[in-house]
Amino acid sequence: MTLESPALPQSRHLATAIPGPRSTELHREREAHVSSGFGVTIPVFVNRAEGGILEDVDGNRLVDLASGIAVTSVGAANKHVQAQVAAQMERFTHTCFMVTEYDSFTKVAAWLNARVPGDFEKRTALFSTGAEAVENAIKIARSATGRERVLVFDDAYHGRSLLTMAMTAKENPYKLNFGPFPGGVFRAPTAGRLWNRRGDTDAAVTALRGVEALLQDHGPETFAAMVIEPIQGEGGFLVPAPGFLSGLREIADRHGIVLVIDEIQAGMGRTGKLFASEYEAVAGDLTLTAKALGGGLPLSAVTGRAELMNAVHTGGLGGTYAGNPVACAAALGVFEAFEDGTLLANALQIEAAARAVLEPLLAEVDTVVDVRGRGAMLAVEFADPETFAPRADVAAAVAAACHAQGVLVLVCGTHGNVIRLLPPLVIGADLLRDGLAVLRAAIVSATNPGTGVEPHTAVATDPDGALAAAH
Ligand code: PLZ
Numbered sequence: 455m456t457l458e459s460p461a462l463p464q465s466r467h468l469a470t471a472i473p474g475p476r477s478t479e480l481h482r483e484r485e486a487h488v489s490s491g492f493g494v495t496i497p498v499f500v501n502r503a504e505g506g507i508l509e510d511v512d513g514n515r516l517v518d519l520a521s522g523i524a525v526t527s528v529g530a531a532n533k534h535v536q537a538q539v540a541a542q543m544e545r546f547t548h549t550c551f552m553v554t555e556y557d558s559f560t561k562v563a564a565w566l567n568a569r570v571p572g573d574f575e576k577r578t579a580l581f582s583t584g585a586e587a588v589e590n591a592i593k594i595a596r597s598a599t600g601r602e603r604v605l606v607f608d609d610a611y612h613g614r615s616l617l618t619m620a621m622t623a624k625e626n627p628y629k630l631n632f633g634p635f636p637g638g639v640f641r642a643p644t645a646g647r648l649w650n651r652r653g654d655t656d657a658a659v660t661a662l663r664g665v666e667a668l669l670q671d672h673g674p675e676t677f678a679a680m681v682i683e684p685i686q687g688e689g690g691f692l693v694p695a696p697g698f699l700s701g702l703r704e705i706a707d708r709h710g711i712v713l714v715i716d717e718i719q720a721g722m723g724r725t726g727k728l729f730a731s732e733y734e735a736v737a738g739d740l741t742l743t744a745k746a747l748g749g750g751l752p753l754s755a756v757t758g759r760a761e762l763m764n765a766v767h768t769g770g771l772g773g774t775y776a777g778n779p780v781a782c783a784a785a786l787g788v789f790e791a792f793e794d795g796t797l798l799a800n801a802l803q804i805e806a807a808a809r810a811v812l813e814p815l816l817a818e819v820d821t822v823v824d825v826r827g828r829g830a831m832l833a834v835e836f837a838d839p840e841t842f843a844p845r846a847d848v849a850a851a852v853a854a855a856c857h858a859q860g861v862l863v864l865v866c867g868t869h870g871n872v873i874r875l876l877p878p879l880v881i882g883a884d885l886l887r888d889g890l891a892v893l894r895a896a897i898v899s900a901t902n903p904g905t906g907v908e909p910h911t912a913v914a915t916d917p918d919g920a921l922a923a924a925h
Pocket of ligand 1: 585718719745
């Protein structure tokens with residue numbers, strides 16, 4: 455887990471309070487010009503980013519346990535991505551693939567066709583955002599099946615466009631006041647929560663019965679697609695119960711429904727395998743990638759059965775920026791970065807290091823009810839230990855304490871009660887240990903106010919010795 459000669463020191467450093475004065479000033483300016491419809495996790499303005507560090511405009515170095523929401527898995531300044539993008543920028547920035555062609559689009563498609571799960575002939579279509587990939591998967595499934603309806607699941611997140619808002623489960627902030635939404639979207643239960651919280655081994659069977667019942671109520675022959683995340687991301691890093699995804703595969707096959715696996719957050723190496731669905735040995739008919747695929751540039755893909763992908767009339771798929779050449783170049787850099795297997799191994803090392811720190815909290819802190827996830831996609835859930843009533847207040851307090859200490863964590867979960875960890879796969883072992891120690895102390899002190907933050911956590915890994923007075 456080492457980074458080759460990083461230019462940015464790979465240690466946490468607090469030069470000012472977080473946010474610092476320069477960030478605060480820039481945030482005030484932002485408020486004067488930017489729609490307040492955008493929220494922000496921490497109002498810190500970034501100057502540089504590399505490895506596991508975000509350096510802000512006040513000279514603070516934050517530990518990045520977010521990767522810009524699972525995007526910069528290969529690092530925010532990856533040498534392969536930089537070289538590919540720079541070379542492409544020299545040649546041209548854009549032609550529009552629907553107007554004149556370029557080979558990097560084909561190369562990205564070929565790489566995905568060869569590696570996306572499924573032992574069948576595949577084709578790929580490239581777009582820009584995750585939501586666009588989801589929308590296009592539905593277009594393709596409808597066109598191929600001649601059916602309209604779409605089945606999605608509790609706790610699902612698929613995007614912020616009109617159709618994908620309808621597919622997303624959580625109302626606030628994603629859907630509030632934005633309806634009406636496109637019809638034909640039905641929501642079924644998953645086994646996620648029961649399995650993750652209680653280890654209920656019948657969870658998959660029960661949930662699959664619910665899926666089948668819903669389909670029977672509405673007529674399975676009216677459903678074009680069912681769409682599932684192999685680990686539900688925004689919904690709370692819910693790992694599927696054993697047998698749930700393979701059960702969906704069986705139901706989809708039996709009713710001729712296109713199974714769409716949304717790997718946008720969990721895919722592209724995040725979990726220690728290129729695709730999270732590999733853990734379940736399930737192949738979608740269509741598989742969606744985005745986020746880490748473009749290494750920070752906007753790129754998304756629908757990859758799947760050739761007969762489905764080619765069922766759409768020619769000209770039916772596209773978009774001005776779909777598979778933009780600079781974004782395709784970035785993806786080729788991402789593929790190079792994954793080539794030797796180190797990053798996948800890193801994801802598993804990150805999981806081992808994080809579990810070693812976080813799992814003991816299950817016994818030590820009563821509101822910590824679950825530590826879960828796969829590879830570098832891990833979460834801690836806070837709830838009442840008796841009733842499982844979500845404790846969003848604890849998650850918010852833990853996140854705030856981490857942020858104040860210069861560790862960037864994100865909250866997720868349909869009920870906002872989950873802290874998630876999505877470090878870049880290139881984060882160094884010492885830096886990760888430091889970030890986890892801060893998180894651990896924040897969890898302990900949020901639950902037992904007065905315990906305080908363990909003071910040694912930062913000192914050990916800040917060779918500059920320039921810690922803020924707050925320590
Ligand atoms: N499918 C599984 O996780 C994006 C959303 C951040 P876009 N998740 C981060 C936010 O608050 O907007 C996501 C996802 C899964 C689809 C999407 C949508 O991807 O690139 O944000 O459109």
